[in-house]
Amino acid sequence: MRDPYTVLGVTRGASADDIKKAYRKLAKQHHPDLKPGHAGNEERFKEISAAYALLSDPVKRARYDRGEVDASGNERHAGFGGRSAHGARSRAHAPGGSGAGGADEGFGGWGDDWFSDLFGGRKRPGAGAGSGTGTSGGAKARGTDIAYSVTVPFLEAANGTKRRISLSNGKSIDVAIPPGTENEQKLRLKGQGLSGLGGAPAGDAIVEVHVEPHPYFTRQDGDIHVDVPITLNEAVLGATIRVPTVSGPVAVKVPPGSNTGSTLRLRGKGVVSQKTKAAGDQYVKLKVVLPDPPDAELVQFMEKWSKTRSYDVRKKAGLE
Missing domain, CATH: 2.60.260.20 (Urease metallochaperone UreE, N-terminal domain)
Known part of the structure; x- marks a missing residue:
């Protein structure tokens, strides 16, 4: 695996907040739901997630910076017949799963904060010590919400109207603007966002309504x-x-x-x-x-x- 700093595009002196921001940006760009069928997208996403899993953990990051573990979080070989200087096996095994990612190895070390950030504030089902849901096939997460905006005249917002929008999946739907809709009011369309992972519900479409000013009202x-x-x-x-x-x-x-x-x-x-x-x-x-x-x-x-x-x-x- 490549250097995790290079994968996320940050310097070795980057703060935890900078690392998180870089990760969130890349994760949204390469999430499999955003580009279904895109060649190599899932592997790229796994690499990004694995890099973040290592650098977001202060202990793992410090050990990597000192050269004690490699970019995948594995103990570096130090002789003694394949064991490290501390007598441990050369590949670390975290509780609840196998390999450097432990229970979260599926997409390169997903953690609860990943799901919380990218999937509407909800944690991965079954997350926690020893949950053992360690593969992409077993991961479940609600799909992300998608934001849209429409502009309507003042009188149409006051009396109610409809507006057609094109969704990210190519479908077009008519959105009901209820009577009395206010400027910058948000309408939620259930299940019209990105599809969920592992059979979890899809996200929602959030439509922000902008009301044009009226000449005299x-x-x-x-x-x-x-x-x-x-x-x-x-x-x-x-x-x-x-x-x-x-x-x-x-x-x-x-x-x-x-x-x-x-x-x-x-x-x-x-x-x-x-x-x-x-x-x-x-x-x-x-x-x-x-x-x-x-x-x-x-x-x-x-x-x-x-x-x-x-x-x-x-x-x-x-x-x-």
Whole structure:
């Protein structure tokens, strides 16, 4: 076997964390499930796993660095008729299995942390002292999850929709985007990830939904907020106006004397909250807009009106 440092592409002074990162990267690249039928992939994967099994063990690594064991973890020959200087046989046998890898020799020394890192945080079934599941045929592990992302318009996320995605295995499936889906919400598709090892369940497909912003709607949990302009006469006299909602326009009464900043509440016109599973409300903030360009008669009227009926709004607001 080659030098384990060379196999993992790290220096002899690499930290334990650097070794683990290098191993995880290579293991994911060469895992048999990722490239089924790829020539030499399984052997390469075994070599990577064996290198990590040696270098991730501080005792084994130190002995290798001192030249006491070879790259496979075997005792180096030191004469005495095939025995080491300590009287042990030249090939070490770990409890629960044969060879340098012991119970985990199957794919070059798999350990529980390997399965935990690469297969969704679950340990290898039967792992532990003397478990004896030492061959690739007996190893079982849940398949890895695969991440995907889709982008949907704001209104489609609010009302629910579907998106088709292509899986890593070449299949295409329609993903249901439930009503009220929030930006960066993750949807889990059971069993649509990589297949498991040894008959273990497949991993899942994790679909992250990105919701496009809307030109005038904003969302806070299940509530929708929108600014709606109204005319001066609608503000002063009151009116019935059409207001957009995520489910379509509705008629709304503007009370006489409404002002910029006045807010109307439309119950149940929000979206389904993923927290409460109930529809939120829509809040309509009014914004009084003057004619553009200015109306000459309105200007004349205001000049006359202001001489006897002017009022101080800044003093009332505490700005003077």
